[in-house]
Amino acid sequence: MSVRELTSDDRPAYRRLTAQAFGGGAVEEVPGPFPEGEIPLGVDSTARPGGQEGVLAAGARIRRDTIALGGGTTACGGIGGLAVHPAHRGGGLFGELLAGVLARCGAEGMAFSMLYPSNPAIYRRHGYQVVARTERIVVPLGELQRLRSVPGRRLVPVTEATMPRLRRLYTKLTAEDNAMLRREPPLFPAGLPSPPWGAVLLEDEAGADRGYLSFSRIAPGSDGAGLEVHEIMGRDRDDLLALLQHLGSWSTVTTAARVRLRTEDPILDVLPGGGLRTTGDIVPLVMMRLVDTARALADRPAPAGLTGSVRLEVRDRTPSATACRADGCWDVRAEGGVVHVEQTSRDEPIPPAGVHETPQAWARLDVHAAALLLAGGRSLGDARRAGLEAEADAAGEAFIDTLLRGPRPSVLDAF
Incomplete structure (x- = not known):
């Protein structure tokens, strides 16, 4: 069986396949290019018993990601949209497609493959291993107002003009990390993320960038959080204190924020811990496969x-x-x-x-x-x-x- 690279003519068939697998709205039946920076692969239905023209039996996308690796970087295939058509399940097609995906990752010079599984067991059989998890906590904002003020720091709005500074700072702050995405074009467009995303930069009196906080205003949920905090990053403890104190200023419009954490996130050592809560969501796992x-x-x-x-x-x-x-x-x-x-x-x-x-x-x-x-x-x-x-x-x-x-x-x- 041949796993082949999909073309713009295959886009509607692939969208139908993933809409069936993952849900979604109406499928645009007009051919068009796949997103730049992705490698779409698939297997034709006609290659399987009972197959039909114009249908994909299976498909997946490989992102050309770059990740941090302890002070260096390496290429990593981010796997997404992997689906098998309901009529072709149970015949080993999943494994054949995944093998084709991994072979392409190797041909592209990728050291690892990465994915976010809903069913880890099926990927573990093919060599993937859980290496990380993404967690969120709920932070009562009133408690942050008690944090001490940090002299010599000021906030700068993030705009089209200042977004490049945030991106450069992110790269510096995560350079020594493991597995953090480099977030470079074309997978990460150079401009501002779409609204309601917003952010503030933290700088010192000399104008040097020290940290940032990114967020989206949301409707309060059952946990009371009316603010989604995507990231809080700083060069040192004082920078994190200054950003958390700013976060406390949102208490005038919402009682709590839902904060996304890195593994062993440094802000956990700075946050007042008395009122912190977990969100109760399913913990997203990250699996990696050595290619x-x-x-x-x-x-x-x-x-x-x-x-x-x-x-x-x-x-x-x-x-x-x-x-x-x-x-x-x-x-x-x-x-x-x-x-x-x-x-x-x-x-x-x-x-x-x-x-x-x-x-x-x-x-x-x-x-x-x-x-x-x-x-x-x-x-x-x-x-x-x-x-x-x-x-x-x-x-x-x-x-x-x-x-x-x-x-x-x-x-x-x-x-």
């Missing part, structure tokens, strides 16, 4: 001062293994802030130590542990506690844990 082990390692800078090497083996026994370059064995060396990766054979023995040398360190991971660790911010101990296969000698574990350190992955899909 190219060597690229995922080489695209990450080595921490300053780290020198050493490890023989790393990744075992991928999932149905999608042949579509990826995750399975294999590599000699991984860190020197001068750079990670060097050279593939070797599993049958090649670990070099013995010479008279004045120590034995070569080693580590062995299954593909789920590899996705968890190479996404950054987790240790082999974390992988073992999650029930994943993660073995190493003492030197190999210390090297891997140091190389892949950093904040745990966070994924926020928009400003």
Whole structure:
């Protein structure tokens, strides 16, 4: 069966397919281009028993995303709109389409694939691993008015003229993160997001940008929140205090705000905790699949001062293994802030130590542990506690844990 790239003529058929799968309004039956920055793939219904002309048996889109990786960046295939036609379900088409999607990710030079699943189990069978979750909390705004004022800070409205400053600041503030999207065109248009989105920049007395808060005014829900806060980011604790104090000024029009958090978000250490509540929503999970082990390692800078090497083996026994370059064995060396990766054979023995040398360190991971660790911010101990296969000698574990350190992955899909 052939998974092919869709064209503008396939747009109506794909829209019908996704409307059936996910809901939606009337489908525009006029051919047209898919969004720039996306790769649409599909399988024709005529390739399946009982298939019909003009129908897609399955389809998906790959976003050409770039993500932060511990001070570097790497290409990542963001998977969306993956659907199988009701008439063609149950025959293995989902797995075949996903394998085709992952093979295209590899051909495009993507180190990872990422998605936000409604059913994690079906993706886990194909090598995806939960690496993060997006959460929201409800913050009573009256409590924020008690925060101390921060001298030397002022707010600037975000307009078409100042939005480039916010984008540059976002890139700086997330550069050392793991998995945060770079939010670059064409997937993220250069202008302001659509209303009712709004934002304020925080700057110091010299005019240097220190942080920002982005928000949308919403109708109050059952939790009392009349403000959706998309992000609060600052360079330091004082910047976060100043932004949270500003957030408290909204108490004149609503009693609470719903605040989206990064993993281990620094604002949790600044917020008054007495009245914080969870939203009660379903927690959105983020799953990542390792597509190219060597690229995922080489695209990450080595921490300053780290020198050493490890023989790393990744075992991928999932149905999608042949579509990826995750399975294999590599000699991984860190020197001068750079990670060097050279593939070797599993049958090649670990070099013995010479008279004045120590034995070569080693580590062995299954593909789920590899996705968890190479996404950054987790240790082999974390992988073992999650029930994943993660073995190493003492030197190999210390090297891997140091190389892949950093904040745990966070994924926020928009400003």
